[in-house]
Amino acid sequence: MLPLELDNETGILAYIGHRIQSCLPKELFDQLLDIQVDSLPPGPDDVLPIFNGESGDLINAMPTPYALRLPRSKLQKLLTTGIEIHYSKRIREIESNRNSATATFEDGSKETANLIIGADGARSMVRQVLLGPQKAALQMSPLLASTCLAKLPVESARLLAEKHPRLNLTIHPARTILWICVHAKYNDTKPGDGVYTFIMSWVSDRDPKELQGAAILSDMKERATQFAHPFKQIVLSIPDDTVCSHNRLSYWPTEPWDNRNGTVTLAGDAAHPMTFHRGQGLNNAIDDAAQLVQQLQGLTDRTSHQEITAAINRYDEEVQQRGREAVESSLENSLMLHDWDRIMQAAILTRGMQKDAVH
Numbered sequence: 001m002l003p004l005e006l007d008n009e010t011g012i013l014a015y016i017g018h019r020i021q022s023c024l025p026k027e028l029f030d031q032l033l034d035i036q037v038d039s040l041p042p043g044p045d046d047v048l049p050i051f052n053g054e055s056g057d058l059i060n061a062m063p064t065p066y067a068l069r070l071p072r073s074k075l076q077k078l079l080t081t082g083i084e085i086h087y088s089k090r091i092r093e094i095e096s097n098r099n100s101a102t103a104t105f106e107d108g109s110k111e112t113a114n115l116i117i118g119a120d121g122a123r124s125m126v127r128q129v130l131l132g133p134q135k136a137a138l139q140m141s142p143l144l145a146s147t148c149l150a151k152l153p154v155e156s157a158r159l160l161a162e163k164h165p166r167l168n169l170t171i172h173p174a175r176t177i178l179w180i181c182v183h184a185k186y187n188d189t190k191p192g193d194g195v196y197t198f199i200m201s202w203v204s205d206r207d208p209k210e211l212q213g214a215a216i217l218s219d220m221k222e223r224a225t226q227f228a229h230p231f232k233q234i235v236l237s238i239p240d241d242t243v244c245s246h247n248r249l250s251y252w253p254t255e256p257w258d259n260r261n262g263t264v265t266l267a268g269d270a271a272h273p274m275t276f277h278r279g280q281g282l283n284n285a286i287d288d289a290a291q292l293v294q295q296l297q298g299l300t301d302r303t304s305h306q307e308i309t310a311a312i313n314r315y316d317e318e319v320q321q322r323g324r325e326a327v328e329s330s331l332e333n334s335l336m337l338h339d340w341d342r343i344m345q346a347a348i349l350t351r352g353m354q355k356d357a358v359h
């Protein structure tokens with residue numbers, strides 16, 4: 001489960017050359033380009049345009065060289081090629097005798113292995129086993145977010161494409177962020193045929209349960225009225241029957257866990273659930289996989305439990321340090337994006353003000 005509960009289809013930004021290459025056989029890595037949400041080839045000049053929500057001006061074009069935007073379902077299909085997966089099994093508990101660990105599933109079945117890797121997401125059950133429910137509990141940020149996937153009328157799709165063919169981040173001085181990006185738009189798509197992801201986030205201490213059902217989109221539209229053209233028009237044109245979700249963003253500052261003598265560890269959001277604005281969750285999960293592969297490939301005797309324990313200790317140490325830094329800097333970045341004065345200082349210092357759209 002994600003810190004913000006989203007349709008499982010939400011796209012993800014990853015970076016070519018980032019350690020994903022070392023985790024995948026060449027024939028699978030070569031297919032990454034084919035599963036992007038659109039037909040934009042990644043390049044050295046890729047940018048994320050950041051707009052002032054009040055004036056509509058471009059604040060900054062943040063370099064995102066060689067960015068890939070991948071749909072979750074297609075990425076998952078690619079990454080699981082040739083791997084035997086047992087779906088619909090929920091892990092209930094784990095026991096370790098310090099040489100091997102046994103997972104018990106909700107259907108009563110059990111699996112024993114010399115290493116169990118808990119990659120069960122932000123609300124990880126395995127993390128709770130290793131640290132106890134209190135220490136493993138997610139912490140709540142001051143940010144609420146609403147999100148949806150929607151088709152747009154042709155005119156809105158055109159307005160959006162004029163700003164950037166794929167994505168944009170719009171920051172309103174009233175501490176509201178609007179993220180819009182292409183969710184699915186392949187070669188033959190005409191304007192208006194594509195599907196877009198909308199995420200709006202803001203600072204609030206209100207209970208997220210106060211907004212449910214159709215009220216979520218009404219609230220997004222109400223917030224959009226303070227935005228400049230064309231962002232206001234684009235959000236207002238989201239079809240009224242679009243299903244939205246609403247949540248408080250959460251995170252967990254990674255802490256060392258007891259890996260039960262190298263028999264149980266964590267990876268991905270289970271190890272470092274973070275707020276999403278920096279787009280680092282998947283990238284860190286890929287780093288975990290690459291780090292684990294590196295440690296296990298370094299074993300001289302794959303049957304030696306002593307060697308495996310030492311490798312998992314090294315893996316844990318690296319993941320815990322990198323994970324904590326990523327969680328903390330993601331939270332810091334999310335908070336900064338909702339603080340207009342800090343944004344302006346950062347943007348003006350780094351790039352100055354620019355007015356035009358970027359492509």
Ligand SMILES: Cc1cc2nc3c(=O)[nH]c(=O)nc-3n(C[C@H](O)[C@H](O)[C@H](O)COP(=O)(O)OP(=O)(O)OC[C@H]3O[C@@H](n4cnc5c(N)ncnc54)[C@H](O)[C@@H]3O)c2cc1C
Pocket residue numbers: 001002003004005006010011012013014089090091092119120121122124125199267268269270276278279280281282283284285
């Ligand atoms: C809005 C948003 C935008 C994002 N954008 C980006 C981005 O641009 N770039 C980026 O790098 N990251 C991004 N992320 C973060 C990224 O989505 C996550 O970091 C990534 O999905 C983590 O993968 P994971 O496999 O660790 O966890 P998940 O994707 O959450 O998968 C966990 C899996 O474990 C299963 N599971 C849970 N509990 C159990 C159990 N008890 N037993 C068995 N299975 C279980 C779940 O069903 C799920 O299949 C974004 C996140 C959000 C919310």
